[in-house]
Amino acid sequence: xxxxxxxxxxxxxxxxxxxxxxxxxxxxxxxxxxxxxxxxxxxxxxxxxxxxxxxxxxxxxxxxxxxxxxxxxxxxxxxxxxxxxxxxxxxxxxxxxxxxxxxxxxxxxxxxxxxxxxxxxxxxxxxxxxxxxxxxxxxxxxxxxxxxxxxxxxxxxxxxxxxxxxxxxxxxxxxxxxxxxxxxxxxxxxxxxxxxxxxxxxxxxxxxxxxxxxxxxxxxxxxxxxxxxxxxxxxxxxxxxxxxxxxxxxxxxxxxxxxxxxxxxxxxxxxxxxxxxxxxxxxxxxxxxxxxxxxxxxxxxxxxxxxxxxxxxxxxxxxxxxxxxxxxxxxxxxxxxxxxxxxxxxxxxxxxxxxxxxxxxxxxxxxxxxxxxxxxxxxxxxxxxxxxxxxxxxxxxxxxxxxxxxxxxxxxxxxxxxxxxxxxxxxxxxxxxxxxxxxxxxxxxxxxxxxxxxx
Amino acid sequence: xxxxxxxxxxxxxxxxxxxxxxxxxxxxxxxxxxxxxxxxxxxxxxxxxxxxxxxxxxxxxxxxxxxxxxxxxxxxx
Numbered sequence: 001x002x003x004x005x006x007x008x009x010x011x012x013x014x015x016x017x018x019x020x021x022x023x024x025x026x027x028x029x030x031x032x033x034x035x036x037x038x039x040x041x042x043x044x045x046x047x048x049x050x051x052x053x054x055x056x057x058x059x060x061x062x063x064x065x066x067x068x069x070x071x072x073x074x075x076x077x078x079x080x081x082x083x084x085x086x087x088x089x090x091x092x093x094x095x096x097x098x099x100x101x102x103x104x105x106x107x108x109x110x111x112x113x114x115x116x117x118x119x120x121x122x123x124x125x126x127x128x129x130x131x132x133x134x135x136x137x138x139x140x141x142x143x144x145x146x147x148x149x150x151x152x153x154x155x156x157x158x159x160x161x162x163x164x165x166x167x168x169x170x171x172x173x174x175x176x177x178x179x180x181x182x183x184x185x186x187x188x189x190x191x192x193x194x195x196x197x198x199x200x201x202x203x204x205x206x207x208x209x210x211x212x213x214x215x216x217x218x219x220x221x222x223x224x225x226x227x228x229x230x231x232x233x234x235x236x237x238x239x240x241x242x243x244x245x246x247x248x249x250x251x252x253x254x255x256x257x258x259x260x261x262x263x264x265x266x267x268x269x270x271x272x273x274x275x276x277x278x279x280x281x282x283x284x285x286x287x288x289x290x291x292x293x294x295x296x297x298x299x300x301x302x303x304x305x306x307x308x309x310x311x312x313x314x315x316x317x318x319x320x321x322x323x324x325x326x327x328x329x330x331x332x333x334x335x336x337x338x339x340x341x342x343x344x345x346x347x348x349x350x351x352x353x354x355x356x357x358x359x360x361x362x363x364x365x366x367x368x369x370x371x372x373x374x375x376x377x378x379x380x381x382x383x384x385x386x387x388x389x390x391x392x393x394x395x396x397x398x399x400x401x402x403x404x405x406x407x408x409x410x411x412x413x414x415x416x417x418x419x420x421x422x423x424x425x426x427x428x429x430x431x432x433x434x435x436x437x438x439x440x441x442x443x444x445x446x447x448x449x450x451x452x453x454x455x
Numbered sequence: 456x457x458x459x460x461x462x463x464x465x466x467x468x469x470x471x472x473x474x475x476x477x478x479x480x481x482x483x484x485x486x487x488x489x490x491x492x493x494x495x496x497x498x499x500x501x502x503x504x505x506x507x508x509x510x511x512x513x514x515x516x517x518x519x520x521x522x523x524x525x526x527x528x529x530x531x532x
Contacts, residue, residue, distance in 0.1 A: 312476075312480050313480065313483060313484055313487070316480045316481060316484045317484055317488075320481075320484065365474070368470050368474065369474075371470075372467060372470055372471055375463070375467050376467075381460070381463040381464060381466075381467045382459055382460065382463045384463060384466055384467055384470065385459060385462050385463035385466050385467075388466045388470070421466075421469055421473075422469070422473055423473075425470065425473035425474050425476075425477055426473055426474075426476055426477035426480060427477075428477070429474060429477030429478055429480075429481055430477065430480070430481050430484070433481050444488075
């Protein structure tokens with residue numbers, strides 16, 4: 001065990017040593033030139049580093065523009081496709097209620113006392129004739145179970161079951177729900193989520209295609225009360241209307257969000273449900289489905305309203321966990337990274353996740369540090385401004401497109417500037433630290449967010 | 456100072472500021488995450504079987520804790 005750990009560390013630090021060795025080699029090769037011109041090694045090193053960073057940032061910028069272009073193109077094609085489907089399949093939309101399959105809604109709840117009743121009551125108002133609700137109380141230390149039981153007792157018409165169990169984490173609670181579900185389809189959600197009434201009908205129509213194993217829902221922010229939550233509202237809209245929609249065009253949505261995901265129960269059983277070895281169980285499960293060849297689609301009309309962190313500390317905690325969880329899930333399936341011919345599009349999906357999770361935040365911070373240094377050292381602060389401006393233009397274009405597609409509040413476009421000005425640097429710092437912590441194998445905890453009961 | 460220079464200065468200050476806030480927020484998060492309540496004192500009643508009598512919150516009855524008055528001493532000699 002000890003030998004394996006030492007070996008792993010040697011491999012990690014080996015890369016760092018290789019990078020330092022490369023720079024030393026470069027300096028050694030330049031030795032004669034520096035001696036001849038009576039120059040300084042420090043200046044030479046600085047020039048090398050600045051040149052390398054400049055080329056890297058140019059490469060990153062090209063990648064970024066290509067990414068934006070491709071995402072907008074594919075998401076628009078998906079949008080057109082979904083409009084065509086809605087118009088051409090009237091017979092499906094007005095199908096007899098009696099033919100709709102049963103859906104089991106699994107609601108894992110750990111200390112969701114302030115929001116569980118509102119969430120359950122919203123579920124009882126869903127427009128669907130054949131469903132049951134399973135609330136899995138994951139050993140809450142507050143009154144979640146009692147509050148859920150109050151709603152269960154007063155409910156008539158829809159079967160509501162409240163199950164309490166020893167605390168075992170969200171994945172364990174969802175697996176318990178999956179085992180107890182009676183429906184042919186399972187809708188997994190969070191205890192603090194409110195679903196739009198048409199969610200089940202909107203999702204279920206995707207399963208007419210037998211290749212579709214799961215459907216990812218749309219997630220929107222309900223507590224748009226301050227700058228932080230409004231920027232997050234825009235972030236969610238952009239993430240879903242652009243990235244998720246583009247992925248849906250290829251049927252390869254890479255994260256079925258925790259607040260709303262519908263699955264065939266047989267598919268969940270086939271992949272063994274949720275694993276407990278990552279902090280992003282939803283991402284891990286999605287990758288397991290993709291690796292088995294199942295198609296995953298996105299349904300924008302099925303909306304899950306969620307409460308997002310309204311304080312900076314909670315936001316940092318959430319993003320730290322997401323980043324490490326996604327890295328853990330990617331690592332689990334990392335063999336696919338080097339098998340492009342065998343894995344096909346799954347290989348691309350994993351590289352894309354690494355780009356978004358690791359390369360993007362690192363490059364953003366590197367770019368900012370580089371331009372701040374150049375600005376202070378050489379008085380070229382205008383370069384930083386132009387760097388910032390071109391990223392902001394990309395953000396504003398993306399925001400405008402997404403707001404139109406999602407029929408969202410136009411005022412959100414303004415927050416694209418705030419996003420680039422205040423928000424993304426702070427988030428990127430926590431993502432970079434999370435990546436370093438994950439790389440070093442540091443221990444972490446789940447980090448339950450405090451709910452404010454805004455539903 | 457032209458407009459671009461003013462905007463560049465604003466962006467420079469904001470960029471440095473937000474990165475400092477980011478590092479500070481991360482440090483605060485890690486400190487808060489590491490803090491745990493210290494383990495409590497060993498509970499001596501942990502291994503005792505059977506119902507336990509409460510050893511505190513004895514009902515207060517006025518006068519019950521007062522020193523008993525001394526018996527009158529009879530002077531029968």
